[in-house]
Amino acid sequence: DIVLTQTPLSSPVTLGQPASISCRSSQSLVHSDGNTYLNWLHQRPGQPPRLLIYQISNRFSGVPDRFSGSGAETDFTLKISRVEAEDVGVYYCMQATQFPTFGQGTKLEIK
């Protein structure tokens, strides 16, 4: 199984300030088709997760441009340029290069 390790596990952030979450994979996420299937999800309390970013850096439909993804091979980052109140919750990285697995989650909270 591919193991995804997220850091930090908890991130207190001031409104309007940037935030960054790291996701490290136990092996390269480059698929044999050349694509890298690394996604980022956001889950608010009591809600299902929603897709933010797919294939490292592509924003899903309706996702604000303050969210961006970057990285390659085994190291990936989700950045929020200016945190808003609605951004609180848990963020997960997820890989689908092999059978899908998820990071353990990073809880974003407002200071």
Add this chain to the structure above:
Amino acid sequence: QVQLQESGPGLVKPSQTLSLTCNVSGDSISSGGHYWNWIRQHPEKGLEWIGNMYYSGGANTDYNPSLKSRITISVDTSKNQFSLRVTSVTAADTAIYYCTRDGGYWGQGTLVTVSS
């Protein structure tokens, strides 16, 4: 707009079979081109992929190796829905079960509790 809705019993006895259905609207499963997944989330815990189905003239399935012996995912294209069966359930199968399309569209989830 694509919408998914899970349905099924909220309480299942240990050793019995858990059966859930995901009703899809706004897209046709039989059109192909998408992976239809089941994912679960244990209480206050992270996410676990159960398996998926890809429809291309028929259903092709893939399962989490750790659950494979107990899982079946099937499709009813006439009703535009797909289903999950988990046999021999234990308390460890207590979770919120989500159906998704490709990970981009999610149902609201349904809580299944395994208890006598």
